[in-house]
Amino acid sequence: MTVATSQKLPLEWSVILYMASIHLVALLAFLPGNFSWEAVGVTFLLYWITGALGITLGFHRLISHRSFQAPKWLEYLLVFCGTLACQGGVIQWVGLHRMHHKYSDTAPDPHDSNLGFWWSHVGWMLHQIPADKDIPRYTQDICEDSFFKFCQTYMVPIQIILGLFLYFLGGWPFIIWGIFVRLVLVFHxxxxxxxxxxxxxxxxHESNDNSRNCWWVALLTFGEGWHNNHHAYQYSARHGLAWWEIDITWMTIRFLQILGLAKNVKLAPTNESH
Structure with a gap:
């Protein structure tokens, strides 16, 4: 796929309106009446639950790559937390991510970085891309799971229920910050x-693509920014391989391992002794 062909892909208007609405409502946080330190605290708590536990630990390292095994109840809890991030259902998310790794930075890659920063950041989601049709082929291990299908189907209603709970706790500031500001942060x-x-x-490491280790992304995403390491050893539960590459998610997995909740933890060869 070239830049020219990517521009010819039909727009996905439902996603465009969905993303635009979330970002526009988030701007209401700048109104003084919608600010409170309690609301900010709720935002960062939910950012950790949905971004760190849900997306990074659950959707990515556990489900997409099976870097470790966890009890089914914990797997479902992490998937539920990831569903609260509203980045698409777990089946869709995992399928597209697995395709990204298989075809990284080539034409079939859903967010091929050779098509530019905007495309790989958000543009690919705003179009009807060919990869969408291949999701079932890459999710055969999870697509029939009833809980996964429930989360895939009812992602938005689940978020609405969370919003009602936040409104009960702290009114509109909790909704604007805890839902919309938090979603924008987790998205980007x-x-x-x-x-x-x-x-x-x-x-x-040699990964045959453009993946890089970026410290500030690792800081924002609990260790996901050590991306070249990850592309070199996709199966590894630990992404920060050097001692100074801080990987909060790996620390979480180690904690779960101590508790007996993470087993068969896979590691890159350089870390097998850790």
Whole structure:
């Protein structure tokens, strides 16, 4: 796929309106009446639950790559947390991510970074891309799971229920900050893994693509920014391989391992002794 052909792909208007609405409502946070430190606190708590536990630990390292095994109840809890991030259902998310790794930075890659920063960051989601049709082929291990299908189907209603709960706790400031501001943060920080870490940073391993290790993305995404390491060893539960590459999610997995909740943890060869 070239830049020219990507521009000819039909627009996905439902996604465009969905993304635009979330970003526009988030701007209401700038109104003084919608601010409170409690609302900010709720935002960062939910950012950790949905971004760190849900997307990074659950959708990515556990489900997409099966870097470790966890009890089914914990797997479902992490998937539910990821569903609250509203980045698409778990089946769709995992399928597209697996395709990204198989075809990284080539034409079939859903967010090929060779098509530019905007495309890999958000543009690919605003079009009807060919990869959408191949999701079932890449999710055969999860597509029939009833809980996964429930989360895939009812992602938005689940978010609405969370919004009602936040309104009960703290009114509109909790909704604007805890739902909309938090979603914008989780969206863009996650998207930086697709865009910024294929443009900025250093390569410590040969991965046959543009993936880079980017410290500031790692800081924002609990260790996901060590992306070149990840592309070199996709199966590894640990992304920060050097001692100074801080990987909060790996620390979480180690904690779960100590508790007996993470087993068969896979590691890159350089970390097998850790």
């Amino acid at each position: 920080f996650t998207w930086f893994v697709n865009s910024a870490t294929h443009k900025f940073g250093y390569q410590s």
